Amino acid sequence: xxxxxxxxxxxxxxxxxxxxxxxxxxxxxxxxxxxxxxxxxxxxxxxxxxxxxxxxxxxxxxxxxxxxxxxxxxxxxxxxxxxxxxxxxxxxxxxxxxxxxxxxx
Numbered sequence: 001x002x003x004x005x006x007x008x009x010x011x012x013x014x015x016x017x018x019x020x021x022x023x024x025x026x027x028x029x030x031x032x033x034x035x036x037x038x039x040x041x042x043x044x045x046x047x048x049x050x051x052x053x054x055x056x057x058x059x060x061x062x063x064x065x066x067x068x069x070x071x072x073x074x075x076x077x078x079x080x081x082x083x084x085x086x087x088x089x090x091x092x093x094x095x096x097x098x099x100x101x102x103x104x105x
Contacts, residue, residue: 002083005095006030006054009102017051021062026053035101040090044068050078052094059083061094 010028017023020033030052032038038049048064059082066076083091 001091002052002059002095002098003054003057005098006052006059009098010052010054011102013053017053021051023051023053023055023060023062026055026060029053030098030101032097032101036097038093038097040093042087042090046072048076049094049097052098061086 006028010030011017013023013026013029017026017029017031020031021029023029032052033050040047040049044067046066046068049061050064051062053060053062061081061083063079063081064072064076065079066072070076086094
């Protein structure tokens with residue numbers, strides 16, 4: 001789902017993606033951080049999506065994560081997940097955000 005969209009509208013990997021996100025290599029990247037972002041919530045886990053990248057044929061989603069009872073500035077950790085780690089509704093929101101960012105340009 002997300003891989004095909006990234007191939008169609010994502011940014012080709014460049015040095016800026018290494019500087020902004022620490023991505024060492026990727027085929028395509030969708031930069032959420034510099035384009036309005038996306039926050040998701042699952043149970044009491046808060047997620048601030050920073051990027052979605054196509055890396056060696058698999059989708060990688062980079063985000064800051066923290067729980068409701070935690071302080072973002074002190075407790076948030078940067079984590080990467082795969083597409084299968086998200087529910088259908090969450091994936092649809094990610095998909096729609098990528099479309100909104102890149103098809104509007």
